[in-house]
Amino acid sequence: MMQFLTVFKREMLESGRNFKWIWVPLVFILLGLSDPLSTYYLPQIIESVGGLPDGTSFDIPTPPPHDVLMMSLAQFSQLGVLVVALMAMGLISGERKSGVAELxxxxxxxxSTYVSAKWTATSVLVLVSLFAGLLASWYYVNLLFGDVSFLHLLATWFFYGLWLVFVISISVWMNTLFKVPGLVGFLTILLVILTSIVTNIFDHVLEWSPAKLSPYIRTMLSDGSIPGDLWVTAIITIGISLALLAAAIYTFRTKEMA
Structure with missing residues (x-):
């Protein structure tokens, strides 16, 4: 346990030295703010760029609060996942390539300690950044559109955080397979996209795929209660993430011992 904490502290310190504890939360905050503010001020934005042609009327209905919060989740699902993949693509592969891992x-x-400590440190950084982004979005949603309870915010953070941990787990596994960070990042994003595409195609079969977390979160926010399918999907996502972590440890041990 002491060895794990030592490596974990090293990773946290390294993230601080690389300014990850500054720019990653800032990126998530900006992503969280973009949709609530742009949606609310859309009429003024249209007017400032010249407005609509004379005689044209364009009524923009005010979306419900939970829909605006889901817009922020959509931003995290696109740009947020990209940031996570790019941030984690050299997590192990970069150190393997430079020889730091051997030292x-x-x-x-x-x-197991080396891989799991990196996985944990990255997950902590991403989950804290996600909470900062969701908190910023939640504040302006409540201010401009209507109330979303803080408990629903916490539930959204918990369940959506599992999706980002799933992405991190894919990246860590790819890090142990390849030494080229760019290739790791590309394959991580490709696998995430394929997961979403396959889930959409076989929606009636893959009811508990990790990619179903966002739709179930939308149901939770609109109905005000956590659906059973969301709990099952969360448990399966945790299981897959832990399986990917175990696969990463096995692959890393096999390659390094070889």
């Missing part, structure tokens, strides 16, 4: 492992540090 750490001869301490000796267990392969």
């Amino acid at each position: 750490v492992l001869v301490k000796p540090v267990k392969y």
Whole structure:
């Protein structure tokens, strides 16, 4: 346990030195703010760029609060996932390529400790950043559109955070397969996209796919209660993420020992 905490602290310190604890939360905050503000001020934005042609009327209905919060989740699902993939693509592959991983492992540090500490540190950074982004979005949604309870915000953070942890788990596994960070980032994004596409195609079969978390969160926000399918999907997502972590540890140990 002490060895894990030592490697974990090293990763957290490294993230601070690389300013990840500044720019990653800022990116998520900006993503969280963009949709509530742009949606609310859309009429003024249209007017400022010249307005509509004479005689044209364009009534923009005010969306319900939970729909605006879901707009922020859509931003996290696109640009947020891209940021996570790019941030984590050199997590292990970069150190393997530069030889830093070998220096750490001869301490000796267990392969499982090395991989799991990196996975945990990255997950903490991303989950804190996600909470900051959701909190910023929630504040302006409540201010401009209507009330969304803080408990629903926490539930949204918890369940959607599992999706980002799933993305991190894919990236960590890819990090142990390849030494080229760019390739790791590309394959991580590709697998995330394929997961979403396959889930949409076989929606009637893959009812508990990790990609179904966002639709179930929308149902939770609109109905005011957590659907059973969301709990099942969350448990399965946790299981898949842990399986990917175990696969990453096994792959890393096999490649390094070889």
